[in-house]
Amino acid sequence: MENFAEAATINAVACPACGLLCDDLSIERSASGSLNVVKKNCAKSVAFFERPYKPSQPQIAGQASDLKAAIAEAIALLSKAKHPLISGLSTDIQGMRAVMNLAESASATIDHMNGKSSMRNLYVVQNSGWQVTTLTEVRNRVDLLVVVGTDIVSYFSRFFERMIWNSESMFDQDTSAREVVYLGGQNLDTSAGISPKGVKPTVLPCDMDRLPEVTAALRALVSGKHLVATEVAGIAVSDLQKLAERLKAAKYSVMAWVASSLDIKHAELTIQNITGTVEKLNQTTRSSGLPLSGNDGDVGAYNTSSWISGYPFRSSYRRAHPDYDPYHYSTERMLEEHEADIMIWVNSYNPDRLPPETDVPTIVIGHPAMKFKQTPAVFIPVATPGLDITGTQFRSDSSVALPLKKLRETGLPTLTEVLSAIEAGVLTV
Amino acid sequence: MLTKLTGGKVYDPAHQVDGKVMDIYIRDGRIVDRPRDDEPINQEYDIRGKVVMSGAIDMHTHIGGGKVNIARMMLPEDHRSDPAVHSEFCRAGCGHAAPSTLTTGYRYAEMGYTAGFEPALMPVNARQSHLEMGDTPIIDKGGYAMIGSDDFFLRMLTAKQDQNAINDYVAWILHASQTMGIKVVNPGGISAFKFNQRALDLDEQNVHYQVTPREVLKSLSRAVHELGIPHPLHVHGNNLGVPGNVETTLKTMGAVEGYPVHLTHIQFHSYGTEGDRKFSSGAAVIAEALNKHKNVSADVGQILFGQTVTCSGDNMRQYANAGLGSPRKSVIMDIECDAGCGVVPFKYKDQNFVNALQWAIGLEIFLLSDDPWRIFLTTDHPNGAPFTSYPHLIKLLMDKSFRNETFARLNLDAQGMSTLASIDREYSLYEIAIMTRAGAAKLVGLHDRGHLGAGAGADITVYTDNPDREVMFAKPDYVFKDGELVVRNGEVVKVTWGHTHTVKPEFDRGIEKEIKKYFDKYHTMNMENFKVSEDEIAEGGRGGVVVHACEGRRERTE
Numbered sequence: 001m002e003n004f005a006e007a008a009t010i011n012a013v014a015c016p017a018c019g020l021l022c023d024d025l026s027i028e029r030s031a032s033g034s035l036n037v038v039k040k041n042c043a044k045s046v047a048f049f050e051r052p053y054k055p056s057q058p059q060i061a062g063q064a065s066d067l068k069a070a071i072a073e074a075i076a077l078l079s080k081a082k083h084p085l086i087s088g089l090s091t092d093i094q095g096m097r098a099v100m101n102l103a104e105s106a107s108a109t110i111d112h113m114n115g116k117s118s119m120r121n122l123y124v125v126q127n128s129g130w131q132v133t134t135l136t137e138v139r140n141r142v143d144l145l146v147v148v149g150t151d152i153v154s155y156f157s158r159f160f161e162r163m164i165w166n167s168e169s170m171f172d173q174d175t176s177a178r179e180v181v182y183l184g185g186q187n188l189d190t191s192a193g194i195s196p197k198g199v200k201p202t203v204l205p206c207d208m209d210r211l212p213e214v215t216a217a218l219r220a221l222v223s224g225k226h227l228v229a230t231e232v233a234g235i236a237v238s239d240l241q242k243l244a245e246r247l248k249a250a251k252y253s254v255m256a257w258v259a260s261s262l263d264i265k266h267a268e269l270t271i272q273n274i275t276g277t278v279e280k281l282n283q284t285t286r287s288s289g290l291p292l293s294g295n296d297g298d299v300g301a302y303n304t305s306s307w308i309s310g311y312p313f314r315s316s317y318r319r320a321h322p323d324y325d326p327y328h329y330s331t332e333r334m335l336e337e338h339e340a341d342i343m344i345w346v347n348s349y350n351p352d353r354l355p356p357e358t359d360v361p362t363i364v365i366g367h368p369a370m371k372f373k374q375t376p377a378v379f380i381p382v383a384t385p386g387l388d389i390t391g392t393q394f395r396s397d398s399s400v401a402l403p404l405k406k407l408r409e410t411g412l413p414t415l416t417e418v419l420s421a422i423e424a425g426v427l428t429v
Numbered sequence: 430m431l432t433k434l435t436g437g438k439v440y441d442p443a444h445q446v447d448g449k450v451m452d453i454y455i456r457d458g459r460i461v462d463r464p465r466d467d468e469p470i471n472q473e474y475d476i477r478g479k480v481v482m483s484g485a486i487d488m489h490t491h492i493g494g495g496k497v498n499i500a501r502m503m504l505p506e507d508h509r510s511d512p513a514v515h516s517e518f519c520r521a522g523c524g525h526a527a528p529s530t531l532t533t534g535y536r537y538a539e540m541g542y543t544a545g546f547e548p549a550l551m552p553v554n555a556r557q558s559h560l561e562m563g564d565t566p567i568i569d570k571g572g573y574a575m576i577g578s579d580d581f582f583l584r585m586l587t588a589k590q591d592q593n594a595i596n597d598y599v600a601w602i603l604h605a606s607q608t609m610g611i612k613v614v615n616p617g618g619i620s621a622f623k624f625n626q627r628a629l630d631l632d633e634q635n636v637h638y639q640v641t642p643r644e645v646l647k648s649l650s651r652a653v654h655e656l657g658i659p660h661p662l663h664v665h666g667n668n669l670g671v672p673g674n675v676e677t678t679l680k681t682m683g684a685v686e687g688y689p690v691h692l693t694h695i696q697f698h699s700y701g702t703e704g705d706r707k708f709s710s711g712a713a714v715i716a717e718a719l720n721k722h723k724n725v726s727a728d729v730g731q732i733l734f735g736q737t738v739t740c741s742g743d744n745m746r747q748y749a750n751a752g753l754g755s756p757r758k759s760v761i762m763d764i765e766c767d768a769g770c771g772v773v774p775f776k777y778k779d780q781n782f783v784n785a786l787q788w789a790i791g792l793e794i795f796l797l798s799d800d801p802w803r804i805f806l807t808t809d810h811p812n813g814a815p816f817t818s819y820p821h822l823i824k825l826l827m828d829k830s831f832r833n834e835t836f837a838r839l840n841l842d843a844q845g846m847s848t849l850a851s852i853d854r855e856y857s858l859y860e861i862a863i864m865t866r867a868g869a870a871k872l873v874g875l876h877d878r879g880h881l882g883a884g885a886g887a888d889i890t891v892y893t894d895n896p897d898r899e900v901m902f903a904k905p906d907y908v909f910k911d912g913e914l915v916v917r918n919g920e921v922v923k924v925t926w927g928h929t930h931t932v933k934p935e936f937d938r939g940i941e942k943e944i945k946k947y948f949d950k951y952h953t954m955n956m957e958n959f960k961v962s963e964d965e966i967a968e969g970g971r972g973g974v975v976v977h978a979c980e981g982r983r984e985r986t987e
Contacts, residue, residue: 012955023955093560094968104520125503129758129772131748135953136553136765140580141623162953170580170766170951171637251625282748286625288763306501307493307530307561310508310523321512321521322529324505392556392965399495399764401556402958403965416969 004409007031009038014404016092016349016386017048019294019396020135020156025049033408035387042157048349049387053410056368062375067413070380074363075425077342077377084108085340087115087331088355088366089313090296091348091415092391092404096304098419099346105423109316109340110305111331113353114298117260119326121291122302122312123268130275133254133288134397139163140170142178144250145193146243148274149184149211150261153192156292156396160192179250181243183218184211185261204243206233212266214240215273222247222280247281256290292396296349300394300401335360345376348384348415365418368410383412431456432912433470436477437891440858442867443880447859453481455887458912462883476891479906482862483881484543484888486869489663489693489728490810492533492570493547493561495554496740496770499760500527500811504738504774506756518921526737526774526811534566535921536817541890541905544569544927545816546873548612548663548693549742551575553767553954555606555961562929563971567915569878569888571930573663574606575742577613577645578620580766581947583638592651593937593985599652600936601944605960607974609873609930610660611653612693614742615667616642619769622745629667629745631680642667643684650688656934657982659874661689661726666698669746673702675711682722691872694730694809695719696791708783709846712793720799726872727798728805731791731822732784733814738774740812747771766951777814785843789836795826796852801863805872820902826856827898874977875930887912926972934979 002008007030014023026039027049035049058070065073078084086103089096089112103110112118124130138145145164152159169175180193180201185208193201206214210233217232221244227237247253255274262270274289281287293299302312309315311324327333334340335358345355347366354372355362361377364370368381385391386404394401432455439451454461491497501508508523513532515521522529524536537545545565550558550572562570576582576599585595599611617640618629624636631642650662666681668674678698682690692698695715703709719727736755741747744761747770751759754773761771777784791813798804806823810816825832833850844850856864870879877886889909895901904919915923941956948956967973 012957014958023958097564097969101520104515122502125499125758125760126505127758129503129751129760131759131761133763134765136767136951137623137763139953140766140951141763168950252623286623302502303498303557304560307498308522308564310501310527310529310532311505312502317521319512320514322508322523323512324508392560394557398499399551399554399557399762400954401554401560402954403556403962 004033005031010405010407013407014386014393014402015045015048016297016393016404017044018156019292019299020158020162021294021393021395021402022158022162023402027407029407035407044157051369053408054369056381058381059379061377067380070378071418071421071425074378074380074422075429077361077363078106078422078426079429081342083318083340084342084344085111085331085334086344086346087111088113088345088347088353089301090350090353091301091346092297092385092393093300093304093401094391095346095348095385095415096301097308098416100305100308102419102423104317106426107317109318109329109334110313111329112298112301112313113347114260114296115314115330118293118298118302119314120259120262120267120271121293124271124275128272128275130289131278131282133290134399135163135395137288138254138290139166141252142254143173144179144181144246144253146181146183146247146253146255148215148255148257149208150258151188151190151192152256152258152292155258155260155295165196179246183243184208184214204235204239206235209264211262211264212270212273215270218244219273219277219280222277247287248285250287251285253281253287254290255287256292258292294394294396296353297393299396299398303394303398331356346415348382365415368412380418381412382415382418383410388412389414430471431464431468433473434481434889434891435473435475437479437481438894439481439881440862441483441881442859442863444882453881453889455909455912458887460881460883460885460887474907476906478894480858480892480894482890483866483879483885484890484908484910485541485865486873486875486879487537487542487545487807487810487816488805488869488873489548489807490545490816491547491549491740491812492545492565493530494550494558496549496742496772497527498561499770499772500738500740501529503758503760503772507736507738518924524817526815530561530564531566534568538567538908538910538916538921539919540817540819540903541892541908542568543888543908543910544875544878546570546609547572549573549575549614550606550608551742551764551768552602552606553765553959556965559607559929559961559966563966563968566924567910567927569927569930571609572606573610573612573660574602574608575612575614575768576602577616577649578618578768581944583617583620583635583640586640586644586648587638592648592655594940595648596652596655597936597940599649600656600934601940604933607929607931607961607963607966609932610658610663611649612663612665613645613649614665614768615669615745616645618642618667618745619742622748622769623763627745627749631667631677631684646681646684647686650685650690654688655983657979658932658934659977659979660872661691663691663693665693665743669697669743670750672700672708674698674700675714678715679718682718682725685724687724689724692725692727694807694812695727696730696732696787696794696813699790699794704846706782708786710786710790710793712790713797713848716794716797719803726803726805728807729791729794730807730809730813732777732787733808733818733821734777734779734784734788735814736776737811737814738772740770740772742768742770744769744771747773779838780840782840782842785840786846788839789843789847789849792825792832793847793849793852796854801860802868802871804864805869806864820899823861823902824897824899827861829853829855874932876977926970928972928975929966930975930977932979933976934982
């Protein structure tokens with residue numbers, strides 16, 4: 001048994017602070033339990049691991065309480081409700097299993113805090129499918145990276161360090177000769193795309209809301225269509241034509257996007273333009289999409305939900321079977337229209353992700369450091385997977401799930417313990 | 430606790446019992462010999478007149494892992510047609526082509542199945558596969574680790590590393606991924622596709638590694654044999670679905686040079702090029718070759734008509750077939766320099782020439798293969814059809830007039846290309862019990878399953894003998910899992926968690942140093958995190974890991 005009261009260096013630690021789930025971190029623990037990321041850190045991992053633990057206790061209507069009373073209050077509120085919504089869902093696989101059980105027993109609807117951006121990708125999967133790749137493939141194969149509508153690094157700090165400018169690759173590629181193109185967005189910080197030799201990336205800026213046209217134009221050019229226009233959203237068609245030629249000439253191009261950054265109308269059509277371009281390119285060469293996501297456990301949440309119910313989130317157990325409706329079951333809409341009469345907000349990882357402000361009574365089960373603007377009806381602090389308890393998390397590419405380590409002892413209950421106790425209460429009321 | 434099943438008609442091919450009326454005794458989850466007369470029977474089931482078999486084993490079914498979950502995610506329209514409502518004992522979910530995990534477990538048990546093996550468990554995705562199988566109740570499960578297009582292995586072949594090193598790597602993979610066997614899919618071809626090769630024949634080289642599928646098959650079948658792994662190398666050959674691939678399949682049987690090999694969903698690999706449409710049945714030659722090669726076994730991968738979804742590690746072939754998908758959508762992935770996947774929904778139609786002939790080819794293979802110990806009943810769930818269609822398939826095999834009536838309704842050109850109507854064979858209950866129980870257990874390496882002798886795990890299915898075999902096999906009277914009654918009258922009455930079956934052959938741990946260096950240099954995950962622990966599988970009260978012995982392993986060659 002590991003003694004958490006002893007100082008130690010822990011290696012191969014996976015970091016759930018973003019969807020890259022880097023597991024090359026080394027963490028030093030002091031005898032008092034404070035943690036330091038000593039190797040391979042980034043701002044997000046430092047914020048996640050090094051936040052000092054301050055004991056936190058359950059609250060009912062803002063008043064300190066104990067776990068038993070808080071759970072009893074949650075059961076009472078839930079039992080009165082006609083249509084509970086369980087949202088947030090920022091947790092690991094074990095937590096999601098408990099969420100699914102409670103959702104079924106309480107006839108609740110589920111959605112994720114990143115539901116809106118996740119759906120942009122899921123709509124594409126459900127409508128046309130796509131051809132995509134994973135991080136190790138990118139690290140070892142990519143010769144041309146096209147980044148659409150984002151700098152990537154503000155979401156995934158170590159992407160370029162780990163996947164693009166790695167010094168060694170399986171197939172003896174000169175990785176420093178990799179080409180990077182930023183397509184769309186304005187005033188992006190593209191410095192991460194500068195090669196170790198100092199070669200600057202190609203940058204083709206446009207306003208985000210013009211990305212649907214720009215990506216459609218690129219798709220048309222890759223498909224061999226002739227465009228009458230000479231520019232699209234400020235980008236010269238000749239530049240897009242050059243990009244199309246580069247894509248066709250590349251042996252393994254990768255087109256990456258971050259669904260959360262595509263906060264525009266027709267985001268899913270933009271993604272479909274990207275994946276349609278990839279589909280076309282694969283008729284003659286190899287190319288893949290790379291949908292970057294997985295922050296706040298969203299990829300793990302929709303995977304778990306899919307294998308347990310058949311559907312990703314934005315599904316409901318209001319009937320005797322799971323029911324999926326990504327329009328009706330969005331958190332935003334359910335709260336706005338008062339369709340939900342109670343919300344459970346689950347948030348294990350990032351204390352800054354507060355529940356949406358609403359007059360629907362809210363039970364928060366989450367990170368002990370959460371500070372509220374709007375006092376929830378009940379707050380139950382729980383252990384954070386990868387910090388206070390072991391767990392399992394999915395990476396951005398949905399192909400790799402990694403174990404999360406327990407690094408310290410806080411005595412906080414697990415999400416599973418809390419949700420199972422609530423479920424047992426709901427079933428007996 | 431002593432339970433007695435009284436007076437059933439027992440089919441237990443492992444003990445050459447063919448319909449004999451016998452009593453069966455169960456104690457502590459195991460079948461036991463007849464106790465002393467003075468021992469009290471705690472519970473007795475009067476099953477006189479009923480048919481008794483051990484629980485059925487699906488030795489090839491895609492029930493857990495990335496590609497299956499992609500199939501689930503991309504098919505809400507299919508789930509809507511088959512919602513699974515929660516009941517007193519069962520949680521809700523969805524059924525049909527890509528059922529939810531919970532529903533998968535319930536429905537297998539409700540058909541009298543007590544084990545299912547995921548045949549394409551990608552080592553890098555092993556954790557997800559086990560998480561999904563961990564949420565699949567009642568049945569036992571296990572996986573075959575899919576290698577053969579992974580960079581580490583192909584490098585070993587390029588470097589002409591000796592067989593001992595290959596064996597060590599294979600054993601390491603089995604340990605790390607907690608699996609029961611080794612599977613190879615389109616040997617070397619998944620990798621070749623990443624280098625933009627669009628086909629790979631048995632003796633064609635992967636352009637990067639300069640390695641042929643034949644070399645992959647040879648080294649892996651030998652490794653599996655030398656490590657003493659009970660299940661032979663599980664092979665999904667090259668050229669799946671390609672007219673003329675019967676030649677590849679015949680050559681593949683020879684490529685393993687006498688080592689045991691299992692050719693999976695062989696129906697998809699038994700196509701000739703005769704006739705106006707250059708698509709014909711290769712079933713007769715395939716069955717003949719199977720009958721001859723005693724080291725070769727196969728499962729059929731029968732297609733049945735209707736909507737389903739194909740999920741495969743063979744992204745080269747799935748990419749090629751994506752345009753035929755219905756509804757027209759597909760997910761094709763390259764994965765971690767380890768393997769890949771392709772998910773393409775399919776609707777097999779009885780009036781479509783190709784589909785109708787595929788249907789007939791599968792049945793021809795079943796009926797022309799002599800040895801039920803070497804041919805297995807699968808639809809390659811969900812690729813040929815969902816597993817819930819097994820009772821229908823059993824009826825097609827056991828009832829010639831039903832089969833011929835169905836055949837007579839198919840596409841006429843396809844009928845003209847098939848000899849099916851001239852085959853009189855009808856499978857017996859004994860043969861069905863071999864294919865779905867005794868033979869499957871032997872093939873997978875489950876010594877205490879698939880039979881009803883003393884010491885066996887008490888996985889037992891009791892049916893009402895009904896001349897309509899589809900009705901009979903769809904709804905058993907009783908199903909016992911490890912001695913507990915889990916299904917009564919075709920409905921789950923108790924939910925348990927099955928075991929996860931694995932093998933852990935001995936190997937030279939020195940290889941791990943090489944693997945560690947390799948991971949640190951090239952991969953995006955740490956080698957230690959690649960390994961799945963037994964604790965992870967048993968978490969939350971789920972069934973634990975069972976390790977089967979690797980007997981008959983060979984000493985290292987010098």
